[in-house]
Amino acid sequence: MHTAKKNAIDWNSPNALEQLAQHIRNPLETIMNVSKNGSMYDKQRIEQILFSSSKEISDIVEDILVKAKTNALSLTYHDRPDIFHIYESNENVRKMCLGELQPQKVAKKDQDWLVNLEREVYGSIRQEYLDLNELSYKMAISERQLHRKILNLILLTPNKYVRILRLHKARQLIDSYVQQSVSQIAYTVGYRDVHYFSKLFAEQYSISPKQLLDSSR
Structure with a gap:
């Protein structure tokens, strides 16, 4: 139990x-x-x-x-994009970026845009293939603009960015006991190939999802 x-x-x-x-x-x-x-x-x-x-x-x-x-609690989307916290706390993610990301230099309006983008990604996270064209449509910009803006703001390609958020969500599911098996976690964040999911997860967190899940029991 x-x-x-x-x-x-x-x-x-x-x-x-x-x-x-x-x-x-x-x-x-x-x-x-x-x-x-x-x-x-x-x-x-x-x-x-x-x-x-x-x-x-x-x-x-x-x-x-x-x-x-203390006004420290917000149960809605926080003003600060998740990707900043992920970047600051994870050396493997920092290595994926094309340069040094400096969150403090990102304008508030761009941070708000990233928060909205994360909301769209999380909302479609169960989809195996997250269509960037559809994502750009939801953000009211072209796919080329989406690619350029993500690259400029967080020094990542859209595909790497989405992958990082998928695996971040998977880590949260393990830490909060929301799912009880690696396959359930993989499916929840849009991966049908559990072996591939585990490989990517280990690359991002330096531990396999199974090891992390077992250690939390």
Whole structure:
């Protein structure tokens, strides 16, 4: 039986609500399971499980209240593009860029544009082939302009950019226990070839998704 990792929610992530729901659902499912199958446990064990699960939920609620009071919590898309955080925290991603990315020098309007672009990518992330022409249409620019703008702003080709976001989403799914198998994770982020997905994931995170998934159990 899994329990939520304390402080594992990335509050700045586009899927913070999804992570939050999963972290609350885990202890709730434990409580419901004990209530349904109480005869399987002695009274002391039931009390321990109920207390532990209730404490998890209480800690999450407390964390939400603290962040809300300090204006540090946003459960919508954050003003700062995910790609900046990914770049700053991942040496392998930095090596994929055609030069040194300097997020602090990217204008606010361009950051907003990148946030909207990420929203479109995440919204279509289950698609095996993300059509760049369709993506450019949603962003109200030509495909050539899309290619040039992504390259100018984050020093990546659109295909590499989309791949990085797919694998970033996969990492979040593992960290937040949303999926329980490598194949499920791969399909969720648009990869039908699980071996290829695992290869790309290892290149980006220096660990295979299976190893990471096993270590989180």
